[in-house]
Amino acid sequence: MDGSMTEQGQDVAADLRRLIAEGCISEGALQAVTRITQEKIAAFLADDSAGAERPVAEEPTLSPQEMTRVSILGAQLAYGFEIDDDERLRAILETLTVECGFTLPHISRLTRVALDDLTTALDDPGALESEGRYRIALRASYLINAVNQARPVGA
Structure with missing residues (x-):
């Protein structure tokens, strides 16, 4: 660039x-x-x-x-x-697992979201009811924010 x-x-x-x-x-x-x-x-x-x-x-x-x-x-x-909201949800979860090193069990325990729901959100977010997707997105976004605040400036 x-x-x-x-x-x-x-x-x-x-x-x-x-x-x-x-x-x-x-x-x-x-x-x-x-x-x-x-x-x-x-x-x-x-x-x-x-x-x-x-x-x-x-x-x-x-x-x-x-x-x-x-x-x-x-x-x-x-x-x-x-970007489609289901794709955005999947990307948030992939960021937490791939880039941040969280496992789905970590995310499940931290967010108090069922592990099966997180697995479904990664595989096919549309298979979850909108309330479930909303809850996962909101809580996972909070984790992303926590990670970003913990990272050193310029990293």
Whole structure:
């Protein structure tokens, strides 16, 4: 990734300006989420050449690390909600098991969700009633948040 485009090839600043115009997020919320100063967020959003080549002497609006964070957030907000909820539930559980090292029994004990329901959610989420999927999604999302808060900054 070159720092100015998401992996889908989208213009990050344009996506974020569109989300702001549609009332999906504000510059203040972007600043609160990314912890990038309001001045840098405003300059990035105002820069119509964010996707264009910059002269070498000109400093970029955002650092490469900040641009990565903003790009990921922008892509998730602009395109992530197009993912089917059953696929999202499966992905949450796969993240907990594959990337975080939790087993399904761990998740079952922590969330107080039956192991059989978690197994079904991984195999065929649609086979569960909506209340069950909702309960798993909510509790597994809480675990994802706990994991993310425990990880070192920049990891």
